[in-house]
Amino acid sequence: MQARTSTASFATMLAPAVALIGAFILVPMLLTVWLALQDWSTQTPFATATFAGLDNFREIFGPTSVGRDFKGALVNTALYTLLSVVLILPLSVALGLLVYQRRVAGGTALRTVLFSTYMVPMIAVALVWSKLYSPTEGPLNQMLGLVGIAPQPWLSSPDTALVSIVLLNVWQQVGYFTVLAVAGLTQIPGSLYEAATIDGANGWQQFRSITLPLLRRTLLFSAVIAIINAVQVFEPVALITQGGPAGSTNVLTYHIRRVGIERAQGGLGSAMAVMLMLSLIVVIAALFAFTNRKDAE
Numbered sequence: 001m002q003a004r005t006s007t008a009s010f011a012t013m014l015a016p017a018v019a020l021i022g023a024f025i026l027v028p029m030l031l032t033v034w035l036a037l038q039d040w041s042t043q044t045p046f047a048t049a050t051f052a053g054l055d056n057f058r059e060i061f062g063p064t065s066v067g068r069d070f071k072g073a074l075v076n077t078a079l080y081t082l083l084s085v086v087l088i089l090p091l092s093v094a095l096g097l098l099v100y101q102r103r104v105a106g107g108t109a110l111r112t113v114l115f116s117t118y119m120v121p122m123i124a125v126a127l128v129w130s131k132l133y134s135p136t137e138g139p140l141n142q143m144l145g146l147v148g149i150a151p152q153p154w155l156s157s158p159d160t161a162l163v164s165i166v167l168l169n170v171w172q173q174v175g176y177f178t179v180l181a182v183a184g185l186t187q188i189p190g191s192l193y194e195a196a197t198i199d200g201a202n203g204w205q206q207f208r209s210i211t212l213p214l215l216r217r218t219l220l221f222s223a224v225i226a227i228i229n230a231v232q233v234f235e236p237v238a239l240i241t242q243g244g245p246a247g248s249t250n251v252l253t254y255h256i257r258r259v260g261i262e263r264a265q266g267g268l269g270s271a272m273a274v275m276l277m278l279s280l281i282v283v284i285a286a287l288f289a290f291t292n293r294k295d296a297e
Helices: 002-036 055-060 065-100 107-119 122-132 139-146 161-185 190-198 203-214 216-231 235-241 252-262 266-296
Strands: none
Touching: 002 266, 055 065, 055 266, 065 107, 065 161, 065 216, 065 252, 065 266, 107 161, 122 161, 122 235, 161 216, 161 235, 190 203, 203 216, 216 266, 235 252, 252 266
16 A cells, blocks of 8 residues: 555656656657648648648658758758767867866866856857857957968858857857766776876876776767757857858758748658657667667677
8 A cells, every 4th residue: 555655646746747748848749740741831720731641751852952952951960960079079078187187277167167158048159159250350360360361251151151150069068068077077986097007007098098988978978968959059050141151051950940930831841850850869879879889898
């Protein structure tokens, strides 16, 4: 009887959270999957939707302009995510080591400053960085001019626009991941480094043999969060580049909004959202599988 009462109490406490998750996560996900199988305009009620099967998926992967735009946005999203993760993780570990090992003065203050960038709304960050990237008045080009380098077309060239948005994202995100790296470093016993020092291991050898292996789980968590954050990029593209120039920054979230809202093609937009979700699931599952295999070796 006591066990039954405890189970009922546990279920009662979980019910509000489960209800919220169902209402705001599961229901929208299921609705998106359902709409992906429909021919529906966002300017009409749901009742007007007609079943289209997999036609929307065939169209977004087809040879038409719809397919080309979708695949271009998918490639841009993949590049943006890859560059963001490749830059954020090493920087966060390096800054974490500087703060944790007290190799710079004011480590606590530095940690606070780094984390504060993550607290700034992305809209504000995007607006400020759009001024920094200004071709004539921007501080970045002015500093390059001091060393004899010509002004760079940060946001007006297809070759540099996506990288410029990546740098903006890295600046905002790296402080948060630095805090995660510091938290992981605090879990590594200092006795391991003392033993390695006695055995004659230098700093690089200790980092490679102790720090990195024992930070693997922290880095896995950081990588997953960084990937999820990266694929959701929207504000910088919407506010600064609007997907240009020449579609070089047309990432999937912005493209889905343009197709589903501006063009009122709700079925196509939902199909793109489903493919984005499936791609994210596959990448994260592969990341977990790779980490688990390394742990088993």
